[in-house]
Amino acid sequence: MSHTAEIIAVGTELLLGNIANTNAQEISESLSTLGINVFWHTVVGDNPIRLKEALDIARRRADILITTGGLGPTYDDLTKQTICEVFGKPLVLHRDILEEIREFYEGTVHAPMPENNTQQAELPAGCVIFENPVGTAPGCAFEQDGVHVLMLPGPPHEMRTMLRRHALPYLRALSSEIIVSHDVMTFGMGESFVDQLLHQKMAAMSNPTLATYAKPFEVRLRATAKARSQEAAEAMLAPVVEEVRAVLGPVVYGVDVSGLAECCFAHLLRRGLTLATAESCTGGLVAEQITALPGASKIYRGGVVSYWTSVKQGMLGVPQEILDADGPVSEPCARAMAEGARRITGADLAVSVTGVAGPEPDERGVPVGIVYIGLATPDGVFCRCVDTGKRQRSLLQGLAANHAFDVVRRYLTGLPIKL
Amino acid sequence: MSHTAEIIAVGTELLLGNIANTNAQEISESLSTLGINVFWHTVVGDNPIRLKEALDIARRRADILITTGGLGPTYDDLTKQTICEVFGKPLVLHRDILEEIREFYEGTVHAPMPENNTQQAELPAGCVIFENPVGTAPGCAFEQDGVHVLMLPGPPHEMRTMLRRHALPYLRALSSEIIVSHDVMTFGMGESFVDQLLHQKMAAMSNPTLATYAKPFEVRLRATAKARSQEAAEAMLAPVVEEVRAVLGPVVYGVDVSGLAECCFAHLLRRGLTLATAESCTGGLVAEQITALPGASKIYRGGVVSYWTSVKQGMLGVPQEILDADGPVSEPCARAMAEGARRITGADLAVSVTGVAGPEPDERGVPVGIVYIGLATPDGVFCRCVDTGKRQRSLLQGLAANHAFDVVRRYLTGLPIKL
Structure with missing residues (x-):
């Protein structure tokens, strides 16, 4: 039997x-x-009338209600009392729990327990108690008329501990199926194009399912299967992932990876290669994304943020003739920047980004959004030119950084550099 | 008249x-x-039946409904259609919006517009249109039977832009009183210390009010006044801001600025000075934060991401003796990195960051979280050492970047570099 849950968070600070x-x-x-x-x-404040309304609605449309918050010692912590009122259950004082809370105050806080803590030891009659090893408020669960009600504390670390130790085992016992998902990551094709290519397939699926999620610069496809076992779910998912790969081709850069930076990191690590960067319009974003990954020093040597033209020339050795004839936002400059970064760092590969991030076109009239990516390698120098469009500065920089990683990824996997 | 709002987020990815x-x-x-x-x-999935139920409940208990999500081009984006059904309004195709979307595809994506984008140009009859400068789906608002319905897109950056430019002005016009806020920005003191210093004052205030908001690396204090006019509100706020400045002293770095990078940008611009960077453990984050600001090229020349020790030596000229005797994470190395970056870029100031971002201590046993900030200036070289604690990598890098900007800010405003 399949269950339907509603999560009710109680707390004015959320509203x-x-x-x-x-x-x-x-x-x-x-x-x-x-x-x-x-x-x-549903989110509702520390207000018993509105919480009662939320519970009345939820018990009609879900058979598992999980509340967070409102279990503490203060006068506006009213979740348990309100739930007991709605489900017609009395609250029962647990003397052993009260004793534990009193001991906590005397042993840890070195102060007598404030009297309002007594209400934390009162729980609905006949409930399963969820101990709270990281706080004083216990949680609990009961079933009434086919509806399961679980009460968890509000502070995230207390909630998380109680969820894992008590609530999930309680819920697992209610079901015999498990769910497995895989994320197919793509870069270089907009959500509506992906949707058009796969819509018919997605609409016809029920188990497994396939859905698209647009992120700022890429589209993620999540395939999800429900089955009796992990193995059965994996067997259902494998052909879906394969078909998505076949339909979308080289825009798929990986499965279950966090982003293009992580994808490049893995390829570089496997091949034993190191990378360097030379960035103009992205201003350090490519370097920042790669060094955000733990262990980055195994594959990343360093780089230059050549914001001023004098830095492109002085530090990266971009020839004056290129800067005069082609300008700093040009294919020859992107190539020379990548070659310079590779030479001075000694890295196997160096990727460069130069473009116009706006808000104004550059002094030579190159429009906002034009970006050149250079890649210097033992096999020669490659270049991609993209028109990222006249976007907000941060989006343009993020998209340009993703193009830089995509060029590295395509080189490392033997795909054409051009989109 | 006081208004009551409900926020309905639409999206299966939330559930x-x-x-x-x-x-x-x-x-x-x-x-x-x-x-x-x-x-x-309320959060509901991409499901028109449950969205309809959510809208029916919300319109009875609130007079402002704000939806996010479900405005996109795909077949499961059904927010507008469902709202029109519930409120009995027809959808009207706006040919000018359709033309703009088509132009976006042709001009930016360089591809014909997929036909499913047409639904983004359909809006409820008689609505106020909210333009979307950072995406293709416009939002809108209408009023019916005393209930205002506002539709915003789901992607957070699109939602935020539309909220500020269109939804907040629309909502502000519903009230005869205006609310004015100022944010006092601080760095270098924890929230509980700030709270202790100001708690009595905050608790005693009703209009204006003062509240603390902890961000990952800093504490923001928001002073808010409700009044009949902007002038009256400003007059109420000025003494509050002054008192916060007086109580907290040099940890206050500005009022109504977005962060420390913007604060440094403004000081550098006013003084006509340029900056360079030399980063190790922050891996380009300082450069990235400064170049994220439009017009950064006026004050930022460039920098080096010296991730490998060979890059510190080769590009920044850190002497071998320092690397041997003190190691790459040391005060002498931070000083030499800053001097090197200032020398090779010709900038007036150069800031350096070297530290251990983890997950492991460095090879000389310097523990995770130790960070040195160097600052080379015409007045000599300065250094700050901080123990950022054993945090998650991204938090440690973010905090280290903020320390770098704080050192620059304190130098430029004549404050002591040490905290």
């Missing part, structure tokens, strides 16, 4: 925008691996 | 836990500055 509802994200991600459908997230 | 609902957080934070109460967040 004021002080924090994001990362608890709902984390619980959702865990529930999807159990094959439990999460159809709703 | 699968692939992303957190940061849009709801950002909208909530903005609405609270307008004095609009947000009482509910």
Whole structure:
């Protein structure tokens, strides 16, 4: 039997925008691996009338309700009381839990327990207790009229610990299926083109499913299967991933990798090669993305941010003739920058980026969005020119950095450099 | 009259836990500055039946509904259609918007527009159109039976741009009072210390108010006043900002600036000075943050990402004796890196960062989190050593970059370099 869950987060700080509802994200991600459908997230403040309304709505449309927050000792922590009212259950004081909280105060805080902590030791009659090893408020779960209600604390580290130790085992016992997903990562084709190529296939699928997710510069395709075992799910997913690869071709750069930087990192590591960078319009973004990966020093030697033309000439040795005849945003300059970076760092490969990030065209009239990527290698120098369009500066820089990694990736995998 | 808002985020990726609902957080934070109460967040998947249910519930309990997501070109983007069904409004094709989308494809993507993009040019009859300068899907707003419905796109950068340019002005016009905020930006003091120094004052205030927001590396204090006019609000805020400055002293780096990079940019521009960078553990992050600002070429010449020790020596001229005796993560190395970057770029100032980003201590046993910042200036070379603690790599790199900018800022404003 398939279950439907609603996650209700309780806390005025969420409605004021002080924090994001990362608890709902984390619980959702865990529930999807159990094959439990999460159809709703609701956020409500520390207000018993609106919380009661949320619970009344949720119990009609879901058979698993998971609340976070409102289990603490203060007067506006009212989740348990309100749930008991809605489900007609009495609260029962657990003297052993009260004793533990009192000991915590005396042993750790070195102060007598404030009396309002007593309510943390009161739990719905007949519930399963979820211990809280990293805080004082225990959680709990009960089932009534076919609806399971699970109460977890609000602080993310307490919620996470209790979710893993208690809530997930409780929920796993309700289901006999598991869910497995794989992400096929693509760069170089817009979401609507990907959608057009795969729409018919996606629409006809039910298990496994396939869906597109647009990220700022790339499109991710997630294939998901529900089955009795990991092996069965993998067997259902393998042909889907293969077909996506076949339909989309070289724009697919990997499966279950975080991005193009990680993809290049893996290829470089496997081949025992090192990389250097020479960046103008991306201003260090390519270097930053590669060095954000732990262990980057195994494959990345360093680079130059040649923002001023004098730096392109002085540090990278771009010839004055190229700067005069072609200008700093040109194919010859991109090639010379990459060659210079390769020479001075001694790296096997060096990638360069020069372009116009805006807001104005450059002094020679090259329009905003034109970007040249150079790649110096033992097999010669390659170049890609792209028109990234007149976008917001940060988007243009991000897209240019992705093109730089895509050029490296295509060289390392023997694909044509041009898109 | 006071308004009540509900934010409805549409997207199966939220229910699968692939992303957190940061849009709801950002909208909530903005609405609270307008004095609009947000009482509910709801998340629903790309499913018209459940979206219809969410809208039916929301229109009964709120008079401002803000949706995010589901405005894109694919077949599961159904927000506009479903809202029109619930509110009984027809969709109208806007030929001028269709033309713009078509031009975007031809001019930027260099491909004919896929036909499924047509639905992005269809909007509810009689709505106010919100242009989308960073994407193709426009948003919109209409009022019906006293309920205002605003539709914003799902990708966070598109949502944010449209919120600031269109949705907030639309909502501001619904109220006769205006709300003005100023953000006092601080670096170098933890949130609980800031809170301790200002707690009594904050608790005693009602209009204007003062609240702290902890960001990953800094604390922002937001002073907010509600008044009949801009002038009246400004008059209420000025003494609050002054008092915060007086209490916190030199950890305050500016008011209403986006971050330390922008603060340094402004000081350099005013003084007519240029900057260079030499980065090891931050791997280009300092350069990237400064070049993310439009007009960066006026104050930033360029820099080196000296990830390998050979690059520190070869490109920056760090003496072999320093690398042997003190190692690459040391005060002498930080000083030599800054001097080298200043010399080879000809910049007035050069800032360097060398440290251990982890996950392992360096080969000389310097522990994860130790970072040296060097600053070469016409007045000599300065250095700050910080222990950023054993944090996640990205947090450590971000904090180290902020220290680099803070050293530059303190030099330019005549403050002591040491914290």
